[in-house]
Amino acid sequence: MTRLRRAESGMTLAEHLGELRRRFLIVAISIGFFGVLAFLFYPHLLRVLQNPYCAAAPGHCKFLVTNPLDGLTLRVKIAFFGGFLASSPVILWQAWRFITPGLKARERRYIVPFVISSLFFFSMGVVLAYFSFGHAIAFLKSIGGSTLITEYNPNNYLTLFLLMMFIFGLTFLFPVLLVALELVGLVTPAQLLRGWRYAVIGITVASAVFTPSGDPLSMMALAIPLVVFYFLAIGVGKLLHR
Numbered sequence: 001m002t003r004l005r006r007a008e009s010g011m012t013l014a015e016h017l018g019e020l021r022r023r024f025l026i027v028a029i030s031i032g033f034f035g036v037l038a039f040l041f042y043p044h045l046l047r048v049l050q051n052p053y054c055a056a057a058p059g060h061c062k063f064l065v066t067n068p069l070d071g072l073t074l075r076v077k078i079a080f081f082g083g084f085l086a087s088s089p090v091i092l093w094q095a096w097r098f099i100t101p102g103l104k105a106r107e108r109r110y111i112v113p114f115v116i117s118s119l120f121f122f123s124m125g126v127v128l129a130y131f132s133f134g135h136a137i138a139f140l141k142s143i144g145g146s147t148l149i150t151e152y153n154p155n156n157y158l159t160l161f162l163l164m165m166f167i168f169g170l171t172f173l174f175p176v177l178l179v180a181l182e183l184v185g186l187v188t189p190a191q192l193l194r195g196w197r198y199a200v201i202g203i204t205v206a207s208a209v210f211t212p213s214g215d216p217l218s219m220m221a222l223a224i225p226l227v228v229f230y231f232l233a234i235g236v237g238k239l240l241h242r
Helices: 002-010 013-040 042-056 070-086 089-101 111-143 153-173 174-183 189-194 194-208 214-239
Strands: none
Touching: 002 189, 013 070, 013 089, 042 070, 042 111, 042 153, 070 089, 070 153, 089 111, 111 153, 111 174, 111 214, 153 194, 153 214, 174 189, 174 214, 189 194, 189 214, 194 214
């Protein structure tokens, strides 16, 4: 299979490795550039990330720093995530451009729609996680009891928050993956439709396992769209095979 793709693309293994290195370099430069901007605008980004906490605990949403290095660590984390998030269009485009030589002419037509749809669904997942996180914090705060004083460590808070946004964004690429599998013939819309019950059960279990906060609302916020996306991918697959 590898030799066939190299023959189709007209590139040797060394050329493929050189191309991969070039794509990685472009992505690294993009993340570095936007990361520096995020580092400079750190105070504004911190307030945006703190908003769900303040919505869940109005007037009591200060962070507790116990380590002299916590402030620097927090700023670097926000800079890296900001750079990664802002570079997501570049990352997706470079990824698709790298695999283009191994695709057939018919499949190459879908590169731009796939990049745009991947970016759209990833962004939807991140936004949904952002607006769900306030409810997750409220749930986690209430389940511990009213006698607890909540002053979170900013790095622990940010790690949970960013992990939740990343997982939501990644799992929202589920319909794009399904459509891609349908296009290359690994699965058919009819097969997906026949297995919808197992898919719903699998999505529900996966949402319960992979939702970092573990609260019911966030699990539902992840599971329900994925079930809708599953049937949407079946419909798109049928249209593309006509």
